[in-house]
Amino acid sequence: MKKALTAALTACTLALGISPAHAQEVELTFSTYLPPAYEYAWKPIENFVQTVEKESQGRIKINVFHSGQLFDGYEELPALSRGDVDIVNMTSTYPSGTVPALNIFTLPFLFDSTAHLKRALDQGLFKLGAEQELRDTHDAVVLGLAPWDPYEFYSRKAPINSAADVKGKVWASTSSMDARALQLLGGSPTGMPSSELYLAFDRGVIDATPRPLLTGIGRNLYEVAKYLSIANFGIDVSVLTINRKKWESLPPDLQEILSKAAQQRDEEQFERVSAFVDQALQRYEQAGVAINRVEPAQLEEMRKLTRPAIDEWSKQVDNGPAYLELIEKTRQP
Secondary structure, eight states, X not given: OHHHHHHHHHHHHHHTTOOTTTTOOEEEEEEOSOOTTSHHHHHHHHHHHHHHHHHTTTSEEXXXXXTTSSOOTTTHXXXXXXXXXXXXXXXXXXXXXXXXXXXXXXXXXXXSOHHHHHHHHHTTGGGGTHHHHHHHHHOEEEEEEEEOOOEEEEESSSOOOSHHHHTTOEEEESSHHHHHHHHHTTOEEEEOOGGGHHHHHHTTSOSEEEEEHHHHHHTTXXXXXXXXXXXXXXXXXXXXXXXXXXXXXXXXXXXXXXXXHHHHHHHHHHHHHHHHHHHHHHHHHHTTOEEEEOOHHHHHHHHHHHHHHHHHHXXXXXXXXXXXXXXXXXXXX
């Protein structure tokens, strides 16, 4: 009876012009540590899921688990590699210890803006080795990349206007790369997750930290950090990825739907980040935070002092010089 039923269903789909493969229904598990409160990153994810389910006419169902319900930021890539989840939207900082090429996004003062980052990505920055390494070594197929807003300098007692202002201060760092840069500037970095920043500032444990504006708003840092210095210290990205075995099991038409929806996600997040920066700065000003932009001459001095961090990274990563050449090529005068 089961064989007869299968044969009948196959005949029906063929009669309707649908191949058995195209009739396939897929359920995917999507894990992200991001909370919905991180709106400019969360809304594009929501729209990605809705677009995929709509365009596939329900043949793809995506179950989303946010706020680290399944795995935190450091666990996402291993979980994806094992096949414990099907899709993750990981921030490149977290897996950069196992995929050093991902540190390209947190190298000090490398990108002038998110527009500069986009030009470099459009010219194939991620295809110089990082994308293939994720696929070959970690069974992670990259669907898309989208930016966080740039890392800026938060401080409590005095603004950060120059390299001299970094020196001697205790900094909450996010990764080995920004810690190295802070050391080269004379600071004392200590690794710290964003969830601990508020109390650390409030109790005087740290003097400053480089973080995106979104983190400052999400963690209420405007209540404890009195100064914000705009320096574009680094621009991290969220990497939308799918398990390779799951990806290869999908028919081509479903792969195309996922790829197009991911591209739309990337474009939407770039647009949202651009709009967010101006809104966030207004919010900081309203909260009484003193905002200043580090002068070009001082930024250039910081770049020179932190250049060894970039050179060290370039020697450690396959194709390292090619990454840096492309970034310079896409930099506008």
